[in-house]
Amino acid sequence: MARRANTTTKPSPQDLDARRATILEAVVVEHIKTAQPVGSSSVAATVDLAVSPATVRAEMVTLEREGYLVQPHTSAGRVPTDKGYRYFVDHLKSGALGSAQQHQVKEFFANVRGEVEDVLEQTSTLLTQLTSYTSVVVGAGHSHSSILSVQLVNLDARHQLLVSVFSDGSVVKHSIIASFDVTHEEVAEASKQLNALLINTTLETRVQVPSRSDHVATLVREAVSVLHAEKPTTDGEQVFIGGSSRVAEVFQGVETVRKVLSILEQELLVVSLVQDILDQGLSVAIGSENGYEPLSACAVIVAQVTIDGEPAGAVGLLGPTRMKYREALAAAQVVSEHLTRRFGGDESHA
């Protein structure tokens, strides 16, 4: 399934001449390593093409004309464009994780305990440690889960708490403010009716609420409406971001750092960013591909997590366009597989 990095459909990967491809790759690799423009002689040296710098130069002119490379200025080496990185990534043979890191991942998943949320949060830390990039872990919403139990609890006569448990193990609470004093008996009765009404439904199911105007019926109506009003938010998606300080390590300009951070602050935006990338069928979005101008200096890697074959979240990594794609892809891949295994088909989630 992951023979090579998942690719695009749109910039049909019109294969480059073999030599040109080699040169492009060399430029990308070198630039990722050094962050400097790379020149023809350096390429000629690293690559086993047995050609002179002059020839490389000629090819680089072509590559530049075709938009894979740019010169920051005359008399500098070349730097890959987004298109250049794209080609590189599309033709990247997926590598494995270093064995130390593989060990770390195994170790981690063998030892994490706690609720799903805790695991996801810690996973984001793991990802950031593995790669030195900022990580994003998105947990799916529960809009498709069915309700296992709802319970109304009296905080005091005027305040009730509706606690709903979903089949995916998530628990949601909603405050209800009554316009009249509510007795414990009424709460208990409302709770009972709510259970009868809602168990095994999903948030998308429309239910028939009682139209009477007594206390209990009013409570029930209120509870159902407040529960179903859940949707407009991110429909329960959870976002965990790890290592935002890595942003400051990886970009040199304070202004870039600021822009990227302020994107990361907006969880809804992060969710849709990840979702957009997945929707495009990509596993990597490079520079402008991600659609957010402030992130044009970034590349984003995503890998989906599935439960019973259904998409149920994703892990992501955010770095500079000159990120270490192979390692980062491997890390995202491996971690998402582990998550899929833990929460997916089998029942062994601890």
Added chain:
Amino acid sequence: MARRANTTTKPSPQDLDARRATILEAVVVEHIKTAQPVGSSSVAATVDLAVSPATVRAEMVTLEREGYLVQPHTSAGRVPTDKGYRYFVDHLKSGALGSAQQHQVKEFFANVRGEVEDVLEQTSTLLTQLTSYTSVVVGAGHSHSSILSVQLVNLDARHQLLVSVFSDGSVVKHSIIASFDVTHEEVAEASKQLNALLINTTLETRVQVPSRSDHVATLVREAVSVLHAEKPTTDGEQVFIGGSSRVAEVFQGVETVRKVLSILEQELLVVSLVQDILDQGLSVAIGSENGYEPLSACAVIVAQVTIDGEPAGAVGLLGPTRMKYREALAAAQVVSEHLTRRFGGDESHA
């Protein structure tokens, strides 16, 4: 209560000579405004002391000797030290919020809806908008709250979910993995027993668990132990950080930005930072006062939120030592009061 900014007890505010105090204040104000070292003539101009720069100079020498000011280098103006800021803050007449901002706060609290967590999170955004600094909102843990209800829910035969509702309106879930298949009847029975056992206790109460070895008793024991194991974490404290991107606006060095961000990433650390400051009886910690070396370029402002007179959280602002103390203090103060009012004595929390 807030006639002047809450002060220290330790660096006994040995009052400075009135003129020196004026000069120090002028330096601080000017430096906060310009971020530049400020020179004697500039001070002489801004201040109504009717003295010449030379005199100011003489005083500044004293102030420097006493540790309130430093020169970045010979032939530069002076910059306040932490001690200088401390004096300034201790003698700051607390100002009011600008009327536009006052309006914004009122508006905000008139319109926020949703659960406590949502309100706190949005409050952190509000604070950051009011001040342009990074904000921290800490919600108290529920270790002192009593349990209103516990419920065990069957996810499947081997997995149960313990859902606990506390008197402060918080809801906590815990997964339980059974080593045997559990029937719905057993879960219901365990649930009943748990309620009998735990209602009106707090997490600190030790309870007598059944010692029998049947399924129900085992479930009950497991549930109680998992619930009481809660403590080691931050005992349920919630942290919301708003505007981390402001860090990049406010500090120029990427390295500083990185260090500060990586502190902010560690929620426990943030909680104890805030707690430490409150424990010292401070409302502002300047530079090294906060005890974290990476934050030595920062000042932290905190204001407590109380419920029924009991400390129940705090709001904080983090900026550079040259932050706009008056405005930031006012903002923190006002917001914390609004929170206190909302969640505190009266019953109007919507």
Added chain:
DNA sequence: GTTGGCAGTCGGTAGAATCGAGTGCTAACA
């Protein structure tokens, strides 16, 4: 005690000179 005057310090900036990495072009070569 205050002040004007003055020499001295030192960072910051502007300009010139230099360096060197890397290019594009061209002519020769296989």
Added chain:
DNA sequence: TGTTAGCACTCGATTCTACCGACTGCCAAC
């Protein structure tokens, strides 16, 4: 035709110098 060596050229980066200007500290006069 493709490849290569050679070469002139470009242009950012670095270094150096000179200089300016913002301050200070000190001192003598008020």
